[in-house]
Amino acid sequence: MKLKNKELKKKLLRQLPLILLFISVLNNFDFNYLGLKYFSFNFSYILIFYFSLKRSYSLGYIYIFIAGLFNDVVNGSPIGMSSLMYLFLCGVAAYLRVITLRTSLFKDWIAFMSAILVLNSLSFIIVNLFFGFEISFINQIVNIFFTSLLYLLFSSFFNFFIGNSNVR
Amino acid sequence: METSRDDFVIAIRSAFLKKQNQQRFSLFGLIVFSSLILILGGFNFKPINYLKLAIKEIAYRSTFIVSVPENFIKEKYQTTQEHINLYNVNERNESELKDLKAKDLLNNFLLLENQRLKLIVEDYLVENDKIYAKVLSDKSSPYLKSIIINKGSKHGINLGAVVKDKEYLIGKIVEVNYTTSRVLLLSDINSKIPVLIEPQGLLSILSGTGEKEGIIQYSKVENIIEDTSIVYTSGVGGLFKAGIPVGKINKNNTANLNGKVDFFSDFSQLKFIEVLFFEKRASE
Numbered sequence: 001m002k003l004k005n006k007e008l009k010k011k012l013l014r015q016l017p018l019i020l021l022f023i024s025v026l027n028n029f030d031f032n033y034l035g036l037k038y039f040s041f042n043f044s045y046i047l048i049f050y051f052s053l054k055r056s057y058s059l060g061y062i063y064i065f066i067a068g069l070f071n072d073v074v075n076g077s078p079i080g081m082s083s084l085m086y087l088f089l090c091g092v093a094a095y096l097r098v099i100t101l102r103t104s105l106f107k108d109w110i111a112f113m114s115a116i117l118v119l120n121s122l123s124f125i126i127v128n129l130f131f132g133f134e135i136s137f138i139n140q141i142v143n144i145f146f147t148s149l150l151y152l153l154f155s156s157f158f159n160f161f162i163g164n165s166n167v168r
Numbered sequence: 169m170e171t172s173r174d175d176f177v178i179a180i181r182s183a184f185l186k187k188q189n190q191q192r193f194s195l196f197g198l199i200v201f202s203s204l205i206l207i208l209g210g211f212n213f214k215p216i217n218y219l220k221l222a223i224k225e226i227a228y229r230s231t232f233i234v235s236v237p238e239n240f241i242k243e244k245y246q247t248t249q250e251h252i253n254l255y256n257v258n259e260r261n262e263s264e265l266k267d268l269k270a271k272d273l274l275n276n277f278l279l280l281e282n283q284r285l286k287l288i289v290e291d292y293l294v295e296n297d298k299i300y301a302k303v304l305s306d307k308s309s310p311y312l313k314s315i316i317i318n319k320g321s322k323h324g325i326n327l328g329a330v331v332k333d334k335e336y337l338i339g340k341i342v343e344v345n346y347t348t349s350r351v352l353l354l355s356d357i358n359s360k361i362p363v364l365i366e367p368q369g370l371l372s373i374l375s376g377t378g379e380k381e382g383i384i385q386y387s388k389v390e391n392i393i394e395d396t397s398i399v400y401t402s403g404v405g406g407l408f409k410a411g412i413p414v415g416k417i418n419k420n421n422t423a424n425l426n427g428k429v430d431f432f433s434d435f436s437q438l439k440f441i442e443v444l445f446f447e448k449r450a451s452e
Contacts, residue, residue: 026234076312080206094183134357136378
């Protein structure tokens with residue numbers, strides 16, 4: 001019985017990033033009920049980048065792709081858009097994983113910040129020029145700022161929670 | 169120089185083309201596939217639309233279930249806030265109620281008179297049908313300020329139908345699925361509706377800002393807007409019935425030339441809404 005429980009816990013812990021990813025795309029943690037005007041962040045970006053970088057086996061590319069489709073449907077953005085952004089983010093993480101020998105949170109953070117800056121600009125261009133949606137610049141900048149800032153917090157939290165062993 | 173370029177190419181190839189353990193598809197393959205979906209979706213390719221419809225039906229229901237814990241926390245937070253402010257709110261409500269009771273008597277007379285006059289000029293829209301719907305999800309994204317409701321084409325919802333929260337306009341239907349629909353809120357940056365500003369009687373366009381407020385656009389006379397101005401639908405274009413209350417002008421926010429409008433309805437608190445259909449009634 002104990003062994004079974006342990007195995008179940010292990011399995012759950014293994015699937016936790018995936019469960020979190022689908023909850024985050026379906027739920028969009030936005031804290032809008034707090035009434036904070038200039039606060040929003042993209043938890044999915046943090047989750048995908050962290051786990052693609054540190055535990056690439058936790059999130060399969062195909063699941064990330066499907067999560068992106070769900071995110072587009074929930075947010076009302078053009079279908080395929082989030083999938084593309086998520087996969088590019090995975091690409092950046094995978095590239096970083098290949099070229100890095102010694103891990104450093106600061107370097108990961110810089111790479112993450114640059115990546116989401118480019119990805120958000122790209123999504124802005126696609127959505128604005130090709131699909132004719134209007135997006136608020138300020139909202140985008142606030143989102144990028146808090147997403148990059150909260151990466152440090154969540155990264156430390158994941159390291160603490162899941163354990164820093166067996167990384168890269 | 170050449171070695172570093174080779175390293176870069178190898179790293180890129182390894183990141184994008186190599187299939188990792190338990191991965192059936194390479195990153196590059198999926199990126200190409202996503203781009204294809206995005207492009208074909210842009211051209212309204214039929215299979216992509218069917219795929220979208222299928223995902224919508226699953227995602228909207230799942231969103232409702234997944235949001236249960238967050239909605240619970242949200243509800244508790246709001247209940248606490250309401251309890252804290254209870255005394256002040258009650259005092260304000262009592263004084264408002266006295267004023268409103270007095271105004272109501274006059275209002276009834278004006279309403280009847282207005283109906284009679286509008287019938288004479290054949291510009292009177294009557295409520296044809298009303299459907300109550302539950303809000304499944306109120307997640308706002310940088311792209312869209314919208315809500316998803318649990319009624320769709322199966323229940324007779326049509327594109328462009330007017331959506332109200334009690335007596336206040338909150339938006340219109342922009343997407344209809346079989347059992348769900350999406351309502352574009354007035355606060356969305358892409359929302360633009362013809363309005364009438366009273367008591368000045370100014371016709372204008374109310375646009376969303378992506379924030380909590382709306383903004384009055386295309387009006388040359390912003391500076392005569394008073395603190396007490398109320399914004400109603402004007403009925404121009406025939407989509408909305410004239411006279412549905414939308415919001416009031418917040419003079420504190422009119423430092424710039426455009427007047428900002430505080431909506432009467434709080435879009436983050438929507439639980440049940442009304443979807444209305446109107447038809448024109450000619451005079452007898």
